[in-house]
Amino acid sequence: MKFKLMSTRFTMSLCFLSMETSKVFNKRILESLEESGFEGLSEALIVLFPYIYEEQIITSAKLAKKVGYSRQAMHKNIKKLVDFEYIILVSHNEKEKSIELTPKGLELINKANEYISNVEKDLSKLIGKKELDKYKETQSKIYEYLENTK
Structure with a gap:
């Protein structure tokens, strides 16, 4: 008996779409960094940089909590970043x-x-600056809502 898919098109949920967009964005950022000569990175590592930069001085325990990594995983990631001289302890x-x-x-x-700035410029051309700004504002509101509700 053969099964036939009813439709290959579907509407992504807000959550799934956000995750997929983030994965693709991080992958493209990683590729750009590698092309610029930055070595030893992975998608799991590049997500740490904005948090380190934002806090300027952060402990590994606080960083692990922010990104949702275990202490063991964070220890391994930190060691890699130290070995490649991106961070110091x-x-x-x-x-x-x-x-x-x-x-x-x-x-x-x-x-x-x-x-990221170049991607934003390209997206402004694609969908318009006003739409891009509206999208970013909407994403901020969604984030704040989710962060502040239980």
């Missing part, structure tokens, strides 16, 4: 070290932001 007390970006890490952030 700084002791502020005996208990914990904080993560700080190196000049190479800041250069990576700048290159990623340059790529």
Whole structure:
């Protein structure tokens, strides 16, 4: 007995569409960074940089919580980023070290932001600046709503 799919088209849920967009965006950012000579990166690693940059000084425990990684996974990721000289670990007390970006890490952030800016310019041409701004505003409202409701 053969089964036939009724339709290959479907409407993605808001959640699924957001996840897929984020995955594709991160993949493209990673490709751009690799083309610029940044080595040793993965999609799991590049998602850490905005949080490190935003906080400027952050502990591995706080970073793990923000991105939803286990402490063990975060420890492995941090070791890779230290080995490739994107971050350093700084002791502020005996208990914990904080993560700080190196000049190479800041250069990576700048290159990623340059790529993102170019994508935004392309999207402005594709859908219009007003629509893109409206989309970003809507995404912000959705994020705030989800973050502040239980």
